[in-house]
Amino acid sequence: MSKALEQIATLKSHGFVVIRALADAARCAEIRRAARAQLLAKAAPLEYEADLHYPGAPASRRAGGGETVRRLLNAYDRDRVFRCWAAWPSIVDWMQMYFGEPVMLTKAHHNCIMTKHPVYGSLTGWHRDARYWSFKRNNLISAWLALESETVRNGALRFVPGSHRIALPSDCFDHAQFFHARPEHHPEMAALLQTAVLPALGAGDAVFFHCNTLHAAGANFSNKIKYSLAFAYHGSSNPPLPGSRSASMPEVALTPSNDAPCCAQDRRADHFPLPDR
Numbered sequence: 001m002s003k004a005l006e007q008i009a010t011l012k013s014h015g016f017v018v019i020r021a022l023a024d025a026a027r028c029a030e031i032r033r034a035a036r037a038q039l040l041a042k043a044a045p046l047e048y049e050a051d052l053h054y055p056g057a058p059a060s061r062r063a064g065g066g067e068t069v070r071r072l073l074n075a076y077d078r079d080r081v082f083r084c085w086a087a088w089p090s091i092v093d094w095m096q097m098y099f100g101e102p103v104m105l106t107k108a109h110h111n112c113i114m115t116k117h118p119v120y121g122s123l124t125g126w127h128r129d130a131r132y133w134s135f136k137r138n139n140l141i142s143a144w145l146a147l148e149s150e151t152v153r154n155g156a157l158r159f160v161p162g163s164h165r166i167a168l169p170s171d172c173f174d175h176a177q178f179f180h181a182r183p184e185h186h187p188e189m190a191a192l193l194q195t196a197v198l199p200a201l202g203a204g205d206a207v208f209f210h211c212n213t214l215h216a217a218g219a220n221f222s223n224k225i226k227y228s229l230a231f232a233y234h235g236s237s238n239p240p241l242p243g244s245r246s247a248s249m250p251e252v253a254l255t256p257s258n259d260a261p262c263c264a265q266d267r268r269a270d271h272f273p274l275p276d277r
């Protein structure tokens with residue numbers, strides 16, 4: 001079995017799979033550099049920690065740390081290096097093999113650089129990404145790229161293996177669709193969280209995960225902002241539902257023959273040519 005087929009089998013059974021060394025060091029450095037520049041410039045559109053009120057976030061934009069940015073939104077349209085990664089040929093080929101049809105990138109979901117800050121960065125409770133996504137079928141895959149090491153210390157993602165295949169009762173979710181199964185009502189659902197795993201990632205490692213996989217992430221207890229780049233993909237026969245938020249931004253069709261021009265240019269080089277300044 002090819003490596004990609006093995007990874008696809010792992011994703012189908014566990015709901016996530018770690019792909020080691022998907023991006024090389026130079027590419028990670030280039031993406032990080034672009035992300036830092038945009039964060040420094042506070043380039044819109046931004047998502048602020050204070051607006052989400054997740055545990056650990058500042059109470060308001062006027063509170064201490066109130067201007068802490070959680071995500072640089074719409075990464076795809078921000079910079080060529082993000083666009084290029086979104087359409088990276090090995091990702092597109094992998095997704096095409098997974099979906100068995102041409103691949104679309106949704107710009108309405110993920111499509112961001114996560115900037116998890118020390119001190120004011122919040123933790124994210126257990127959830128399924130599909131909670132706010134509206135597509136014909138709940139079959140989308142997110143590709144999360146670690147731009148430096150991601151561990152329990154700086155708020156890495158945790159996953160519940162196999163949770164994408166489990167029917168979770170609606171009363172296990174709160175009003176914001178976070179998973180809070182009460183042991184007295186749903187002991188077997190509450191026990192699911194005991195099976196969670198935290199795959200430590202190095203810079204350039206990626207984790208691909210299904211939109212129904214329960215996942216969460218801790219706060220950042222290091223002294224450095226953690227940058228990660230995330231995009232979500234679906235098959236061409238699985239469009240967003242008309243009128244939904246998922247349909248609010250144009251989709252990007254990704255095929256090997258119509259990659260963004262930047263990718264064609266990058267593919268000609270054996271490595272990403274920009275030095276790490």
Ligand SMILES: O=C(O)CCC(=O)C(=O)O
Binds near residue numbers: 123124129217
């Ligand atoms: O890094 C985090 O805090 C969680 C991100 C996440 O779960 C998501 O984007 O779906």
